[in-house]
Amino acid sequence: MAAIDPGADDPADGFDTWRAMQVITQETRASIVADVVGHPEGMPSVPELDYVNPDVHRSAISEHLDKLQEAGIVAKSEIPVGERSRDLPYVFYYVTEDARAFFDQNGIFDPDTWSDQYAKIEKTDAIRRVEEMQRPDRK
Secondary structure, three states, X not given: OOOOOOOOOOOOOOOOHHHHHHHHOOHHHHHHHHHHHHOOOXXXXXXXXXXHOOOOOHHXXXXXXXXXXXXXXXXXXXXXXXXXXXXXXXXXXXXXXXXXXXHHHHOOOOHHHHHHHHHOOOOOHXXXXXXXOOOOOOO
8 A cells, every 4th residue: 555645746636635634534524435435326415424424413414525525535516406306405425536546546445345335224215215316417
């Protein structure tokens, strides 16, 4: 496994691996990243993340997602206004290409491992409905 080199960032792409490591080492954020990586579509919504993290308040999940976005680890994509359904989420989160490269380089957040873990979670019909919905394109 390659060591993390805080000086190895490419300033042109804006991804700061040292900052990313600081952000993902917080336990709840690490769990959220694992859930994003393990999600069948790799793009969960806040209701899905709330369901698989029952001990974390939904507002805290949103705050952690904001920190993960600020660090360039996750990005969000939204269903366009005219295509939204009233009772379904329209914002979804995914791991950025820079973060995925960083994870792969350092052997963390393996998609196969986390997909297996995510699949073992028993889900309600409502969560399965959200999980099966069409996702927007990644930006």
